[in-house]
Amino acid sequence: MAHPKNPNKREKPSESSGKSETPGFAARKIAADILGNVVHKRRPLDAELDLVSGHSGFRELLYNDRALVRAILGVCLRHRGEISEIIERLLDRSIPEKTGRVLDILHVGIGQMLYMEIPDRAAVSLAVECASSDRRARPYKGLVNGVLRRLGRETEQATSDLDSAVLNTPEWMLESWSGSFGLDTAKEVAIAHQSEAALDLTIKDGTSEAWAEKLGGVVVGAGSVRLAKKGAVDKLDGFEEGAWWVQDAAASLPAKLLGDVKGKRVADLCAAPGGKTAQLAAAGADVTAVDISKGRLKRLSENLARLQLSADVVTNDLRAWEPEEPFDAILLDAPCSATGTIRRHPDVPWLKQAYDVETLSVIQAQLLRRVMGWLKPGGVLVYCTCSLEKAEGEDQIAGLLAESQELELVPVVADEIGGLSASITSEGYLRTLPCHPVTKDGSQKGLDGFFAARLRRI
Template identity: 65%
Template sequence: MKSPPKRSPGPAGQQDQERSENPGFAARKVAADILGNVVHKKRTLDGEFDAASGHSGLRALAGNDRSLVRAILGAALRHRGEISIILDRLLDRGIPEKTGRVLDILHVAIAQMLYLDIPDRAAVSLAVEHAGADRRARPYKGLVNGVLRRLGRERDEVTADIDADIVNTPDWLMESWRAAYGAETAREIARAHQNEAALDLTVKSDPQGWAERLGGHVVGAGSVRLSRKGSVEAVEGFEDGEWWVQDAAAALPVHLLGDIRGLKAADLCAAPGGKTAQLALAGAEVTAVDISKGRLKRLEENMARLGLTVRTIASDLRDFVPDEPFDAILLDAPCGATGTIRRHPDLPWTKQAYDIEKLSEIQGDLLDRTVAWVKPGGVIVYCTCSLEPEEGEAQVEAFVERQAGKVRLEPIDAEEVGGLGHLITEAGYLRCLPCHAAGSGEDMKGMDGFFAARFRRL
């Protein structure tokens, strides 16, 4: 029998394509590529996963492989601090720069070996193959193999004594939370970020009925919390527009506006539209303003599915001038979004302290502008999905001082937020933390970090 002819190595790109046909290889390759884009180039996971403009390799994958990529990245980012320490213990010396995706390949493999239900042999084999397929990483193929096999043998030793609550959070964030909430609460916040957020829904009516139909629980001020994961489009009621996805904490600020039936209300920085839908459902005549035309288009699509009518305006709020003052304004200001890390595990690795400083200046400017946009006697609710006091308590205290004689703070009552008195501060602000409970029972623990304050124009 003749031996098969030797195949020409061909160009590097062709070799990568041939290798990518192996089961599971393409998903791991995409995961490592996206991880590198996030931590080195500061791109967001949402942007990489965008169906129209995201990572091209991801869009080419089958649905189950895309889900695998998401799971790998979630584990790799939530446990990035731990994995970095583990690699330091496994490596005799650091890996030089310009080595392709070596570090990203290792992070992806270790995330699978330690935090996902994937056999070590599969994670190791595909990581070694990936290193061999990457021109710059190829010289380190043996290192990748050796490091991962050693982890398999010495897992208990190299993972011992790692304080996961602390090391998975960048120092600047942990220092901020310790200063604001104390060391123990800062640790609880960090611990909450190690778990994926629950799926919360805002329903048009009958929260208890929908909770029973979908196997969930009523939390917060009438949200429905589900234990299931996966595609929301397949859940009963989605196609009929009976509900929309919205964290229980994010649903609270609209309740602070009170009875708005027949009133003119503005949702500023409105997209993706969860609060816009709440305002419209409450009977207000809603104007939704957002700087992004693309995000407003998705908002309009959401309103169409829900059967709700709102007016939309694409504008930078620093250039926005309303036709007439509003009765009520909800300013969901652009912020560092550090309260949403459970949903966006990339965020700690794409933000820096200076981002908070820059955004806090914008927030103050926008807050000042809202005073002229609301009628005398009208209500302004300011909110951010941030854990940082600069974007919450400190921001509104400075606002009240600047606008003395024009606005007054109206403290929030626990009954306005579903009786969750532990969310109300002594000053009368709403302050939700990821470690807070959205209802009674251990399974009710966890919600987005949120801040809100209410003002009345004099």
């Protein structure tokens, strides 16, 4: 079968045998299990794939089969809307099975057939075997076989005229982005989400050009190194000695807005997993890192130890905690809907709802008004979120400035962020979009969606 032209098509990872006699069966079965847990039970994908506490079947797989499961889940979530539409086109009537198990198996099969370099016959055969092995799906194994075989015969008809940007994005999200950025840009953002995020590194001592050459990458953003190939991060040069850490080029920008922090007392609030803490510590700041999650702070401390950096790490809720003395600068990376990270977290569109934004917006407003009092006069506060929703970014700052005479906006300028002028709004905010250029000349694109505003206490 000729596959539809797709720029996101991935090479098939090599497989190892699972518990079934059929090679690759276990990986497909577990992929369908996890897909169901994410889309029906709203369990975060990262939690399901955690090698300590995640899906027990996934943890038991060998490395190559785990890679295959990750690849299948990636395409099934990134193209979920398209696959759902294709299934509707191929079915004469809806499937009465209530748990969604049959649909999960079909999504896994179609994801392989259309978006991965896996032969149709293997995808169909293993999907039928998955249905046969599941008591809920067993009565529909003939339907699974018929739908997938029909797709193989009628690929062009089944996949024609699919508006991937609209189909793969929940309606409320696309409406929100269209209202904020215009429909054309909203669709560009949605299309960017269909590609997996690049691997970006922040270099501890700032020698980005040297490390880019050493690791076969390029310098992007405001000094990040983007690698051409992905692999085991802990096997790369510089990992053991703590020369760098993984951090999206956009995520590295908010800390830079604090300017020269050497010798200053700086708070990194909602700090885990610690990329910004590491930036501030490497720049010579006396950092206090606060987060509510003990588990995530453990990871932060481990990262700091590898990087040979230090910070005062505090486990507490910002709504209850009080600093002993005011700070010269504060970085508040507020809890948010994370809609700017869909390229690396493709489950976000199927986990988040509009009411999540409303709930989080209340928390963000509370935190902003609380922490502004922890600044010294003349001190700088940078507020940021990895969200594409204006309610979690621009609206928060506009509301704060309208009611407070203690703060003034300090606009962002392009030189501070590697010349990425497209990511500066007319108000002077930082607003990166997944479709924005990540180099000054525009030769490369792809960033997490971030909002940041810089405020000074008068």
